[in-house]
Amino acid sequence: MDISRTSLREAIRSLEAEGLLTLVPHRGAVVASVELPDVRQIYQVRGALEALATSNFVVSSTDEEIAELANAVEELRIAASRNLSGKEIREIKQRFYDILLGISENRIVKEQLDKLNNRISMLRTLSMGRPGRLKFTVIEIEEIVEAIKKRDRARASEAALKHIENSEKNVVELLLMKSGEKQNNH
Template identity: 40%
Template sequence: MSIKFERVDVSLKKQVIDAMRKAIVEGSFVPGQKLVERELCQWFDVSRSLMREVLQQLEAEALITIVPFRGPMVSEIQLDEAKSIYAVRQALEALAGAGCAQFASESDIAALQTNLALIAQCQGAADQKALVNAKNEFYNVLLNACGNPVVKEILTGLNNRINSLRRLSMGQPGRLTDTVHELQEIIDAIRNRDAQLASRLCAEHVGKAANIALQVMAKQTEEVSSTKDVATHQ
């Protein structure tokens, strides 16, 4: 595998960071996966020194963890950390929804509607990459139109970190149908310039997604713990 880039205005380092980030967000690199520096250099056709700078940036974004004596791996989110991230995301998305109701242009609202249609088309699809990309693009429009660059910056980072959890919640039976309905209500509130309603609906949407993802995570944690207990007593 070899991934090469044109030497254009965007620096090579930024291109590699963006490509690595996208691979993690889309799930091509999965949580807990060990990343071999030599292989990464070959794949991206870059030097080891540049790749180390890339990994340092992704570590700063909490997308990878550099483990002493073991090297880099894709970060895994634990249950307590997930609860904290969802709580912060819920508060910030409420702000983003309110801001979007105040500042979004008609073209922004049309873009939200277009991206929601793409999300709806993903129902029943085996590959979740298209769904994740459509959901991310929906949020890109929402955050660009909310009028608050700080909210945009923080939420973009949080959403990048929890894409594995979003896939977990959206993969539950019936969740995508509910998601489409919830996002349509948010768009309608934004179109009607009802900032208070848009804020509440955004918070409720995140709360519902959080409940599902955290329940699945808690169940998985219990199953892992039980397996370890059995192994210990054998």
């Protein structure tokens, strides 16, 4: 592959530190799986961080940034009505997060959320693609933005946490359904 062993080892250490790889004795590096207890913890931490980011945004954002956030949600609402793929919807939803986390007061929060989201990106796409979930996602995010527009810090943070809690419930249900299917096939 024309890569030095030192560079490869450093890349593997970096991926392991982010929880994306696991080093297994006598096997080497394998892609880390996300188990149900991990999913629950990841979503708990994600909820706390997103509530904090939302609170920071309420306090520190400009009126222009709030308008930009509202436009991103409108774009998401329109995209949801067009039956786009989960990946396409996720890309549009990412614009919302780029704006929310783009203020300097959310720099560290963004770094931590990026690490968590790297570990669960497949689950997020799966969740967004579940029939009926997208409608609720849009409603939940609209509630966040409405509270932000009113500069209601507590309500905005609560709405952000509720959105992540609902996302977690959705992902856990999907994982339990999949594990039930695997058990029935054996």
